[in-house]
Amino acid sequence: MVILIGNQKGGAGKSTLTLLLANYLTSVHEEKVTVLDMDYQQSVSSKYEKAKILENEPPYEIVAVDLAQFPILLKVLTKSPKEIVLIDLPGKMDDDGLIPVILSGDIILCPFNYDEFSVDSTLLFAMVVQKIHSRAPLIFIPNRIKSNVRYDTQMEVERVMSKFGTITPTIADRIDFQRVNTLHTPTIVLPAILPILNLIYDNYIKKEIPE
Numbered sequence: 001m002v003i004l005i006g007n008q009k010g011g012a013g014k015s016t017l018t019l020l021l022a023n024y025l026t027s028v029h030e031e032k033v034t035v036l037d038m039d040y041q042q043s044v045s046s047k048y049e050k051a052k053i054l055e056n057e058p059p060y061e062i063v064a065v066d067l068a069q070f071p072i073l074l075k076v077l078t079k080s081p082k083e084i085v086l087i088d089l090p091g092k093m094d095d096d097g098l099i100p101v102i103l104s105g106d107i108i109l110c111p112f113n114y115d116e117f118s119v120d121s122t123l124l125f126a127m128v129v130q131k132i133h134s135r136a137p138l139i140f141i142p143n144r145i146k147s148n149v150r151y152d153t154q155m156e157v158e159r160v161m162s163k164f165g166t167i168t169p170t171i172a173d174r175i176d177f178q179r180v181n182t183l184h185t186p187t188i189v190l191p192a193i194l195p196i197l198n199l200i201y202d203n204y205i206k207k208e209i210p211e
């Protein structure tokens with residue numbers, strides 16, 4: 001199965017969420033995972049190459065892929081029904097080459113923040129994605145949420161977003177998230193993240209993966 005992680009908004013938490021999910025799926029559920037880094041800046045894959053030098057057996061591969069290589073790579077990876085492919089999407093959705101990438105998604109995860117600009121770009125992302133691939137469930141994940149976020153702002157945002165998909169509980173803004181890397185999720189962030197990852201796994205992933 002293919003899981004897309006995207007949002008037009010830079011810094012929404014796409015790469016962090018990709019790594020959290022990859023770490024979770026491999027360590028908690030012993031799933032077979034490959035991460036495709038389609039971000040033009042290729043931040044996750046370059047960090048991975050550095051981390052790999054220190055590790056004998058990385059729990060999953062992270063591969064930097066461009067749009068031209070994507071179809072063939074996807075074909076190879078999805079030959080195995082147990083394989084879970086996570087795709088860290090580019091921040092810009094202005095390339096028609098992205099259409100097959102969007103269409104390949106079984107579910108689409110969209111981390112976002114409650115600030116005005118973030119919500120606007122998140123809605124734009126949701127509209128584009130829904131237009132291309134209306135059948136894939138869209139799951140919004142409020143990320144980096146400060147404790148002072150206004151309740152009415154939150155309610156209004158969630159009301160609009162629920163027209164496009166589901167909204168998970170929020171992930172707090174915590175400095176420890178900056179220590180999430182390709183091989184390890186700091187234990188301290190687990191209580192904040194596990195309820196959300198469990199929810200996504202139980203409701204959307206488990207049923208797609210053969211025993």
Ligand SMILES: Nc1ncnc2c1ncn2[C@@H]1O[C@H](COP(=O)(O)OP(=O)(O)OP(=O)(O)O)[C@@H](O)[C@H]1O
Nearest residue numbers: 010011012013014015016091144172173174177178
């Ligand atoms: N819940 C959180 N609390 C605190 N910091 C966070 C949280 N989630 C992500 N961050 C930090 O925010 C920054 C942006 O996150 P990340 O790189 O995951 O976003 P992105 O959407 O991949 O960005 P880009 O558009 O640049 O690819 C990173 O420094 C990351 O460590």
Ligand SMILES: [Mg+2]
Nearest residue numbers: 014015039043
């Ligand atoms: Mg990123």
